[in-house]
Amino acid sequence: GENVEQHPSTLSVQEGDSAVIKCTYSDSASNYFPWYKQELGKGPQLIIDIRSNVGEKKDQRIAVTLNKTAKHFSLHITETQPEDSAVYFCAASRRSNTDKLIFGTGTRLQVFP
């Protein structure tokens, strides 16, 4: 089955700097890669996703890149702000009726003012 590894487990940056979180996956048939943000005391919320037919996707200050050959994908946050502080999870799936999202172990991002 699919296995997703996520690094780093914690990341501290100064406000305004960039943050990068990386994930690798094992199943070459996976074709859907979402990123979730979890704020303290809340459930995870989707912030961006990418499908295997594209290599990069941007949404304002966040972007995700995908390298299918190397089986890794990354989340990039530019111009970080204190409200970006949260736990971020990557996930992967085949997007079929029988395959579910497999999540990474999470990255705790702290943005210091």
Added chain:
Amino acid sequence: NAGVTQTPKFQVLKTGQSMTLQCAQDMNHNSMYWYRQDPGMGLRLIYYSASEGTTDKGEVPNGYNVSRLNKREFSLRLESAAPSQTSVYFCASSRATDEQYFGPGTRLTVT
């Protein structure tokens, strides 16, 4: 729309007690999921339901049962709670196998 709601928010059980965690969604989603979240282990799927009337095991189903009562509701039951089931439980729903919407979670402690 309330989205995904879960009850209770907090629960303390003694070893061997039973309880049911309730989940409901008002987005007319077909698929519903139960996850547990433990420090350093991310989100692990316990059970899921691809449609009303069907349920399937996820990664960590032992010690749990589920019921898809109707399209809106998906409950998780612990028949005989154990300390290893201390965790935060999240319910989620999705239209298909794409974006999942999560509830606020239930923090369960088993002593």
